[in-house]
Amino acid sequence: MSVTEESLLERVTDPKGREIFEPATGSLLGRAPEHTVDDLERAVAAAVAAQPAWEARGHEERSARLVRIADRIDAAAEPLARLLAREQGKPLNGPNARFEVGACSAWLRATAATVLEDQVVVEDGRQVSTLTYRPVGVVAAVGPWNWPLMIAIWQIAPSLRMGNTVVVKPSEFTPLSVLALVSLANEELEDGVLTALSGDREVGARLVAHPAVRKIMFTGSTATGRKIVEASGANLARLTLELGGNDAGIVLPDADPEAIAQDLFWGAFINTGQTCAALKRLYVHESLHDRVVDALAGVAAKMPLGVSLSEENVLGPVQNRMQFDIVSGLVEDARTRGATIVTGGAPATELGPLFYPITLVTGLKDGDPLVDEEQFGPALPIISYSDVDDAVASANRLDVGLGASVWSSDPAAAQAVADRIEAGTVWINGHGGVHPFAPFGGVKSSGYGLEFGVEGLKSVAVPKVVTRPVG
Numbered sequence: 001m002s003v004t005e006e007s008l009l010e011r012v013t014d015p016k017g018r019e020i021f022e023p024a025t026g027s028l029l030g031r032a033p034e035h036t037v038d039d040l041e042r043a044v045a046a047a048v049a050a051q052p053a054w055e056a057r058g059h060e061e062r063s064a065r066l067v068r069i070a071d072r073i074d075a076a077a078e079p080l081a082r083l084l085a086r087e088q089g090k091p092l093n094g095p096n097a098r099f100e101v102g103a104c105s106a107w108l109r110a111t112a113a114t115v116l117e118d119q120v121v122v123e124d125g126r127q128v129s130t131l132t133y134r135p136v137g138v139v140a141a142v143g144p145w146n147w148p149l150m151i152a153i154w155q156i157a158p159s160l161r162m163g164n165t166v167v168v169k170p171s172e173f174t175p176l177s178v179l180a181l182v183s184l185a186n187e188e189l190e191d192g193v194l195t196a197l198s199g200d201r202e203v204g205a206r207l208v209a210h211p212a213v214r215k216i217m218f219t220g221s222t223a224t225g226r227k228i229v230e231a232s233g234a235n236l237a238r239l240t241l242e243l244g245g246n247d248a249g250i251v252l253p254d255a256d257p258e259a260i261a262q263d264l265f266w267g268a269f270i271n272t273g274q275t276c277a278a279l280k281r282l283y284v285h286e287s288l289h290d291r292v293v294d295a296l297a298g299v300a301a302k303m304p305l306g307v308s309l310s311e312e313n314v315l316g317p318v319q320n321r322m323q324f325d326i327v328s329g330l331v332e333d334a335r336t337r338g339a340t341i342v343t344g345g346a347p348a349t350e351l352g353p354l355f356y357p358i359t360l361v362t363g364l365k366d367g368d369p370l371v372d373e374e375q376f377g378p379a380l381p382i383i384s385y386s387d388v389d390d391a392v393a394s395a396n397r398l399d400v401g402l403g404a405s406v407w408s409s410d411p412a413a414a415q416a417v418a419d420r421i422e423a424g425t426v427w428i429n430g431h432g433g434v435h436p437f438a439p440f441g442g443v444k445s446s447g448y449g450l451e452f453g454v455e456g457l458k459s460v461a462v463p464k465v466v467t468r469p470v471g
Contacts (some may be wrong), residue, residue: 003076003184008083012179022352023089023317024307028340032175035199037206040167046214047138047165050192055135062161062373067186070108072184077101080184084149084177085308085316086357089354094314094342095270099221104153104181109155110436116457127343127469130377133461135163137214140207142228144220145171146274146376148178154192155217155452156185163462164215169194169204191471201418211235214462218242219276222400222445240459242447243404243442246280246374248395249431250406250417251292252388253285260407260429265303267405268432269358272315273378274323277403279431282382283391286314295361296382297343300358306351307348312440318377324354328375330370332361334381339363339370344378366394374400388417395423404444405431 004312009030011435017031052060059299068195073080077098084090085097092098122129141155148170159166170178175198182196197203208216209231215238218228225243232239237407249267251260267279284292295374305315318324359379364371370381396403396447411428418426424442426431434440441447449459 001395003079005079005082005358006030008076008180008183011183012176012263018172020087022086022308024086024309026352026354027157030176031367032198035197035203037199037203038201039212040199040206040210041166043197044210046192047167047195048192051135051137051163053245054160054165054190056195057163059116059161062163062460064162066112066157068188069113069185070105070188071318072187073101073105073108073181076103076184078147080177080180080270082309083180087174087177087378088145089308089316089319090271091306091308091310091313091316093311095266095315096316097308098173100147100150103150107150107153108157111457114161114437114457116452116454121465122467125470127467129465129467130421132460132464132466133162134464136211136460136462137164137269139164139166139215139217139460140210140213140237141166141168142208142218143168143178143206144276145168145173146271146276148174149181151219152178152181157316158451158456159215159217159460160194163455164460165193165212166195168194168195168200168209169207172198172200178195195330201447207232208232209236210234212332213237215403216240220244222447225447228302228431232299235429238459240441240451241257241278241447242402242440242444242449243447244374244400244443245276245442245446246372246398246400247277247403247405247431248387248421249282249407250391250395250419250421251282251284251288252410252413253287253404253449254409254413255407256279256409257288257291257295261292261299261451263430264407265299267376267427268380269300269315271302273380274319274376275432276349277432277434279405280374280376280380282380282393283385284382285388285391286386287385289362289382293342293382296360296380299345300360303358305348305355305357308449317352318356321356323377324356325389327356327379329374330373330375331379333360334364334368334370337364337368339368339381355361365452368399372398392417392420396420399445403427404434
């Protein structure tokens with residue numbers, strides 16, 4: 001039987017649950033189950049019980065299951081994308097809902113194909129020491145609302161591949177699409193291997209402090225990340241934290257503004273700017289400043305903003321009122337400081353209450369809130385600089401370091417600047433692109449731990465050294 005959007009919703013909706021509204025239209029989408037701490041206790045107990053048998057299946061079988069889950073997602077890609085678009089707000093087209101569902105499948109397949117070999121670390125004629133990696137046990141996967149499906153898979157796929165069982169806690173803003181994704185995955189898994197719970201903060205707090213949870217993977221704000229560190233301390237659970245960023249981009253004086261404008265735009269405004277590793281403050285050499293601003297404004301004017309299910313749109317609403325108020329407040333603050341609002345600058349109320357247009361802001365400086373505070377939405381401050389050393393200092397001055405970018409026509413000059421930037425990933429002539437085989441993680445208050453590729457597999461495992469005598 002083919003999967004439809006309606007059948008996906010039926011799987012995960014509780015008639016007595018919490019109402020979930022579409023951010024683009026305000027319409028009621030469905031009702032999310034309100035799982036309790038008791039539900040969580042049962043889920044963790046089931047995960048503990050299921051883990052040994054899941055581990056015993058071995059890498060080959062577990063990888064085959066990931067591929068079969070990817071096949072399930074591919075078969076349900078369109079209804080899943082439509083459900084995601086309605087719940088999260090991102091349009092179907094562009095680097096949005098269909099793109100995100102496709103990324104889920106791609107990451108599952110890549111994780112299944114990643115090879116993690118035992119490593120001989122000592123072989124000196126007297127002994128042989130071999131480094132291996134074993135599952136940690138139960139993994140808690142706590143996800144955000146901006147890329148709810150893709151980031152869930154980033155957490156789930158390596159955890160399952162390494163023989164762990166997983167309890168997923170999606171954001172309260174986007175639970176239905178994650179529950180639907182997990183329901184598809186569970187068609188290929190035994191009971192207890194993967195469970196998703198749609199609960200409140202009390203459920204989340206118990207999950208990250210649970211004594212049976214041996215690993216926590218969290219993507220979200222730095223403030224919440226710090227609370228998770230504290231909550232997990234008694235258990236000494238291992239952590240992968242992908243926290244807030246305020247990514248800087250530096251445009252060098254030899255760059256071609258018109259050539260880089262499209263990539264600059266999407267680096268900043270993918271998912272309407274609601275991306276942890278989006279470009280959030282742009283430093284442009286004074287000789288190119290006006291040309292870069294004009295080029296970005298030209299790109300922005302061609303990008304349709306509107307409701308999620310319309311095929312022509314590539315920009316959607318801000319996902320929730322809380323984030324909308326942050327974005328609009330930062331823009332209003334910039335206005336009061338005498339900044340120039342080049343594009344946008346006011347809610348697009350004709351489209352709906354949560355729509356905010358692409359907003360380019362000039363005339364700000366380091367220390368201004370729109371520069372220093374992560375806006376996580378469709379507003380970008382563009383700051384002029386005269387000396388590249390000052391631009392590097394500006395990029396490094398904040399206590400975050402998830403990503404950054406350098407834009408230049410000179411590869412050597414770009415590399416020299418990239419080497420000086422304090423960030424987990426630095427892109428040259430691009431921003432925000434991730435690859436399933438390239439490790440990804442932050443520095444400073446943007447978190448710690450790595451995801452993706454071999455390093456991502458190691459992060460959800462326990463290293464074990466076996467030493468034996470020679471002969």
